[in-house]
Amino acid sequence: VDFADTEAFADEISSFGPDVLVEQPLQLREAVVRRLEGALAAHQEVTR
Amino acid sequence: VSAAASGSAPESATSRLSRLLTMVPWLLHRQGVEIEEAAREFGVSTAQMEADLELLFVCGTPGHMPDDLIEAEWEGGRVYLGNADTINRPLRLGVDEALALIVGLRALAAVPGLGERDAVDRALAKLESATGSASAASARIQVSIGGDVAAESLATARTALAQHRRLHLRYLVAARDEATERDVDPMRVVNIDAHWYLEAWCHVAEGVRLFRFDRIEAIEVLDADGTPPADARPRDLDAGVFTPSPSDLLVRLRLEPGAAWVSDYYPTERVEWLAGGVSLVSLRTADTAWLRRLLWRLGAQATVLEPASLAAEVRAGAQEALRAYAAPDLTSLHGG
Numbered sequence: 001v002d003f004a005d006t007e008a009f010a011d012e013i014s015s016f017g018p019d020v021l022v023e024q025p026l027q028l029r030e031a032v033v034r035r036l037e038g039a040l041a042a043h044q045e046v047t048r
Numbered sequence: 049v050s051a052a053a054s055g056s057a058p059e060s061a062t063s064r065l066s067r068l069l070t071m072v073p074w075l076l077h078r079q080g081v082e083i084e085e086a087a088r089e090f091g092v093s094t095a096q097m098e099a100d101l102e103l104l105f106v107c108g109t110p111g112h113m114p115d116d117l118i119e120a121e122w123e124g125g126r127v128y129l130g131n132a133d134t135i136n137r138p139l140r141l142g143v144d145e146a147l148a149l150i151v152g153l154r155a156l157a158a159v160p161g162l163g164e165r166d167a168v169d170r171a172l173a174k175l176e177s178a179t180g181s182a183s184a185a186s187a188r189i190q191v192s193i194g195g196d197v198a199a200e201s202l203a204t205a206r207t208a209l210a211q212h213r214r215l216h217l218r219y220l221v222a223a224r225d226e227a228t229e230r231d232v233d234p235m236r237v238v239n240i241d242a243h244w245y246l247e248a249w250c251h252v253a254e255g256v257r258l259f260r261f262d263r264i265e266a267i268e269v270l271d272a273d274g275t276p277p278a279d280a281r282p283r284d285l286d287a288g289v290f291t292p293s294p295s296d297l298l299v300r301l302r303l304e305p306g307a308a309w310v311s312d313y314y315p316t317e318r319v320e321w322l323a324g325g326v327s328l329v330s331l332r333t334a335d336t337a338w339l340r341r342l343l344w345r346l347g348a349q350a351t352v353l354e355p356a357s358l359a360a361e362v363r364a365g366a367q368e369a370l371r372a373y374a375a376p377d378l379t380s381l382h383g384g
């Protein structure tokens with residue numbers, strides 16, 4: 001897939017949750033992981 | 049001379065007064081006009097017209113002398129007015145009133161597929177020439193009423209409405225992010241908060257639904273009667289378009305400043321602002337799939353406060369996704 005803006009594309013990719021996995025490039029992969037880790041952290045706080 | 053007007057509902061004093069005030073200059077400029085024509089012009093019965101003239105006959109400037117009063121004659125069916133110079137002034141608008149009208153008319157003129165363009169354009173031209181340079185100020189005011197919507201879709205819906213024909217829609221349901229096909233019986237076309245909506249009886253949902261024109265991907269008039277069921281009632285739109293049913297799930301979110309746009313973008317019930325640009329948002333939705341997607345992409349910018357089940361879904365999905373990223377044999381698996 002071609003894309004222009006890593007952050008914007010990472011927004012879209014991360015919205016698919018576990019349904020989409022980025023293999024490469026690393027930069028996009030990291031941007032997606034950062035969002036998912038953020039979502040995880042934000043939701044562990046509350047439900048503990 | 050006949051007595052007071054026959055009529056069904058009693059008329060309010062203010063509406064009668066405004067008719068009387070408008071009537072004087074109109075009659076003065078049309079001396080000898082037939083009383084029937086005057087009655088038609090003002091949308092009243094001839095009897096009401098006579099009653100109005102009787103009242104005018106005892107109106108005038110303070111003083112109680114006969115020549116202080118308006119003279120009105122309508123013998124032989126023709127109306128003559130005299131001694132009414134003090135209120136012989138046509139409708140006058142203040143600059144602010146005129147500007148408000150101009151802006152409103154321009155907005156109306158921009159309505160896609162509007163039928164009565166001529167009348168709007170004529171009224172605009174009169175107002176703009178009367179206000180002169182002051183009307184230039186109105187150019188600085190922009191009214192947006194969703195002009196980006198395809199005029200053809202609106203025109204098609206209006207045609208179906210006028211001819212009581214059924215419509216076929218391909219409609220994007222934003223909450224589920226999917227296009228749906230459905231047949232609907234149109235009820236009305238409305239503009240709310242700068243968006244155009246078609247209100248119609250939906251044969252798929254078997255209920256009254258609002259369809260946003262910018263989410264209608266295709267619209268087609270069908271060769272079938274489109275009269276909605278007798279019990280189909282238009283919604284009361286005063287409270288806004290989104291009237292989620294109380295059975296919908298109540299969701300409360302905490303939004304960090306980076307996610308503040310969410311409360312503008314999605315219909316919310318309540319937004320409470322905390323220090324530092326943090327906001328607490330309440331919304332109701334029947335479907336949480338779009339919310340899960342939104343929350344994954346927002347990352348640490350948003351937290352579900354309620355319900356716990358949604359928070360758990362977001363957490364589980366994020367965990368599952370992250371496990372896949374952590375798997376060491378990822379490349380070999382997919383590289384095959």
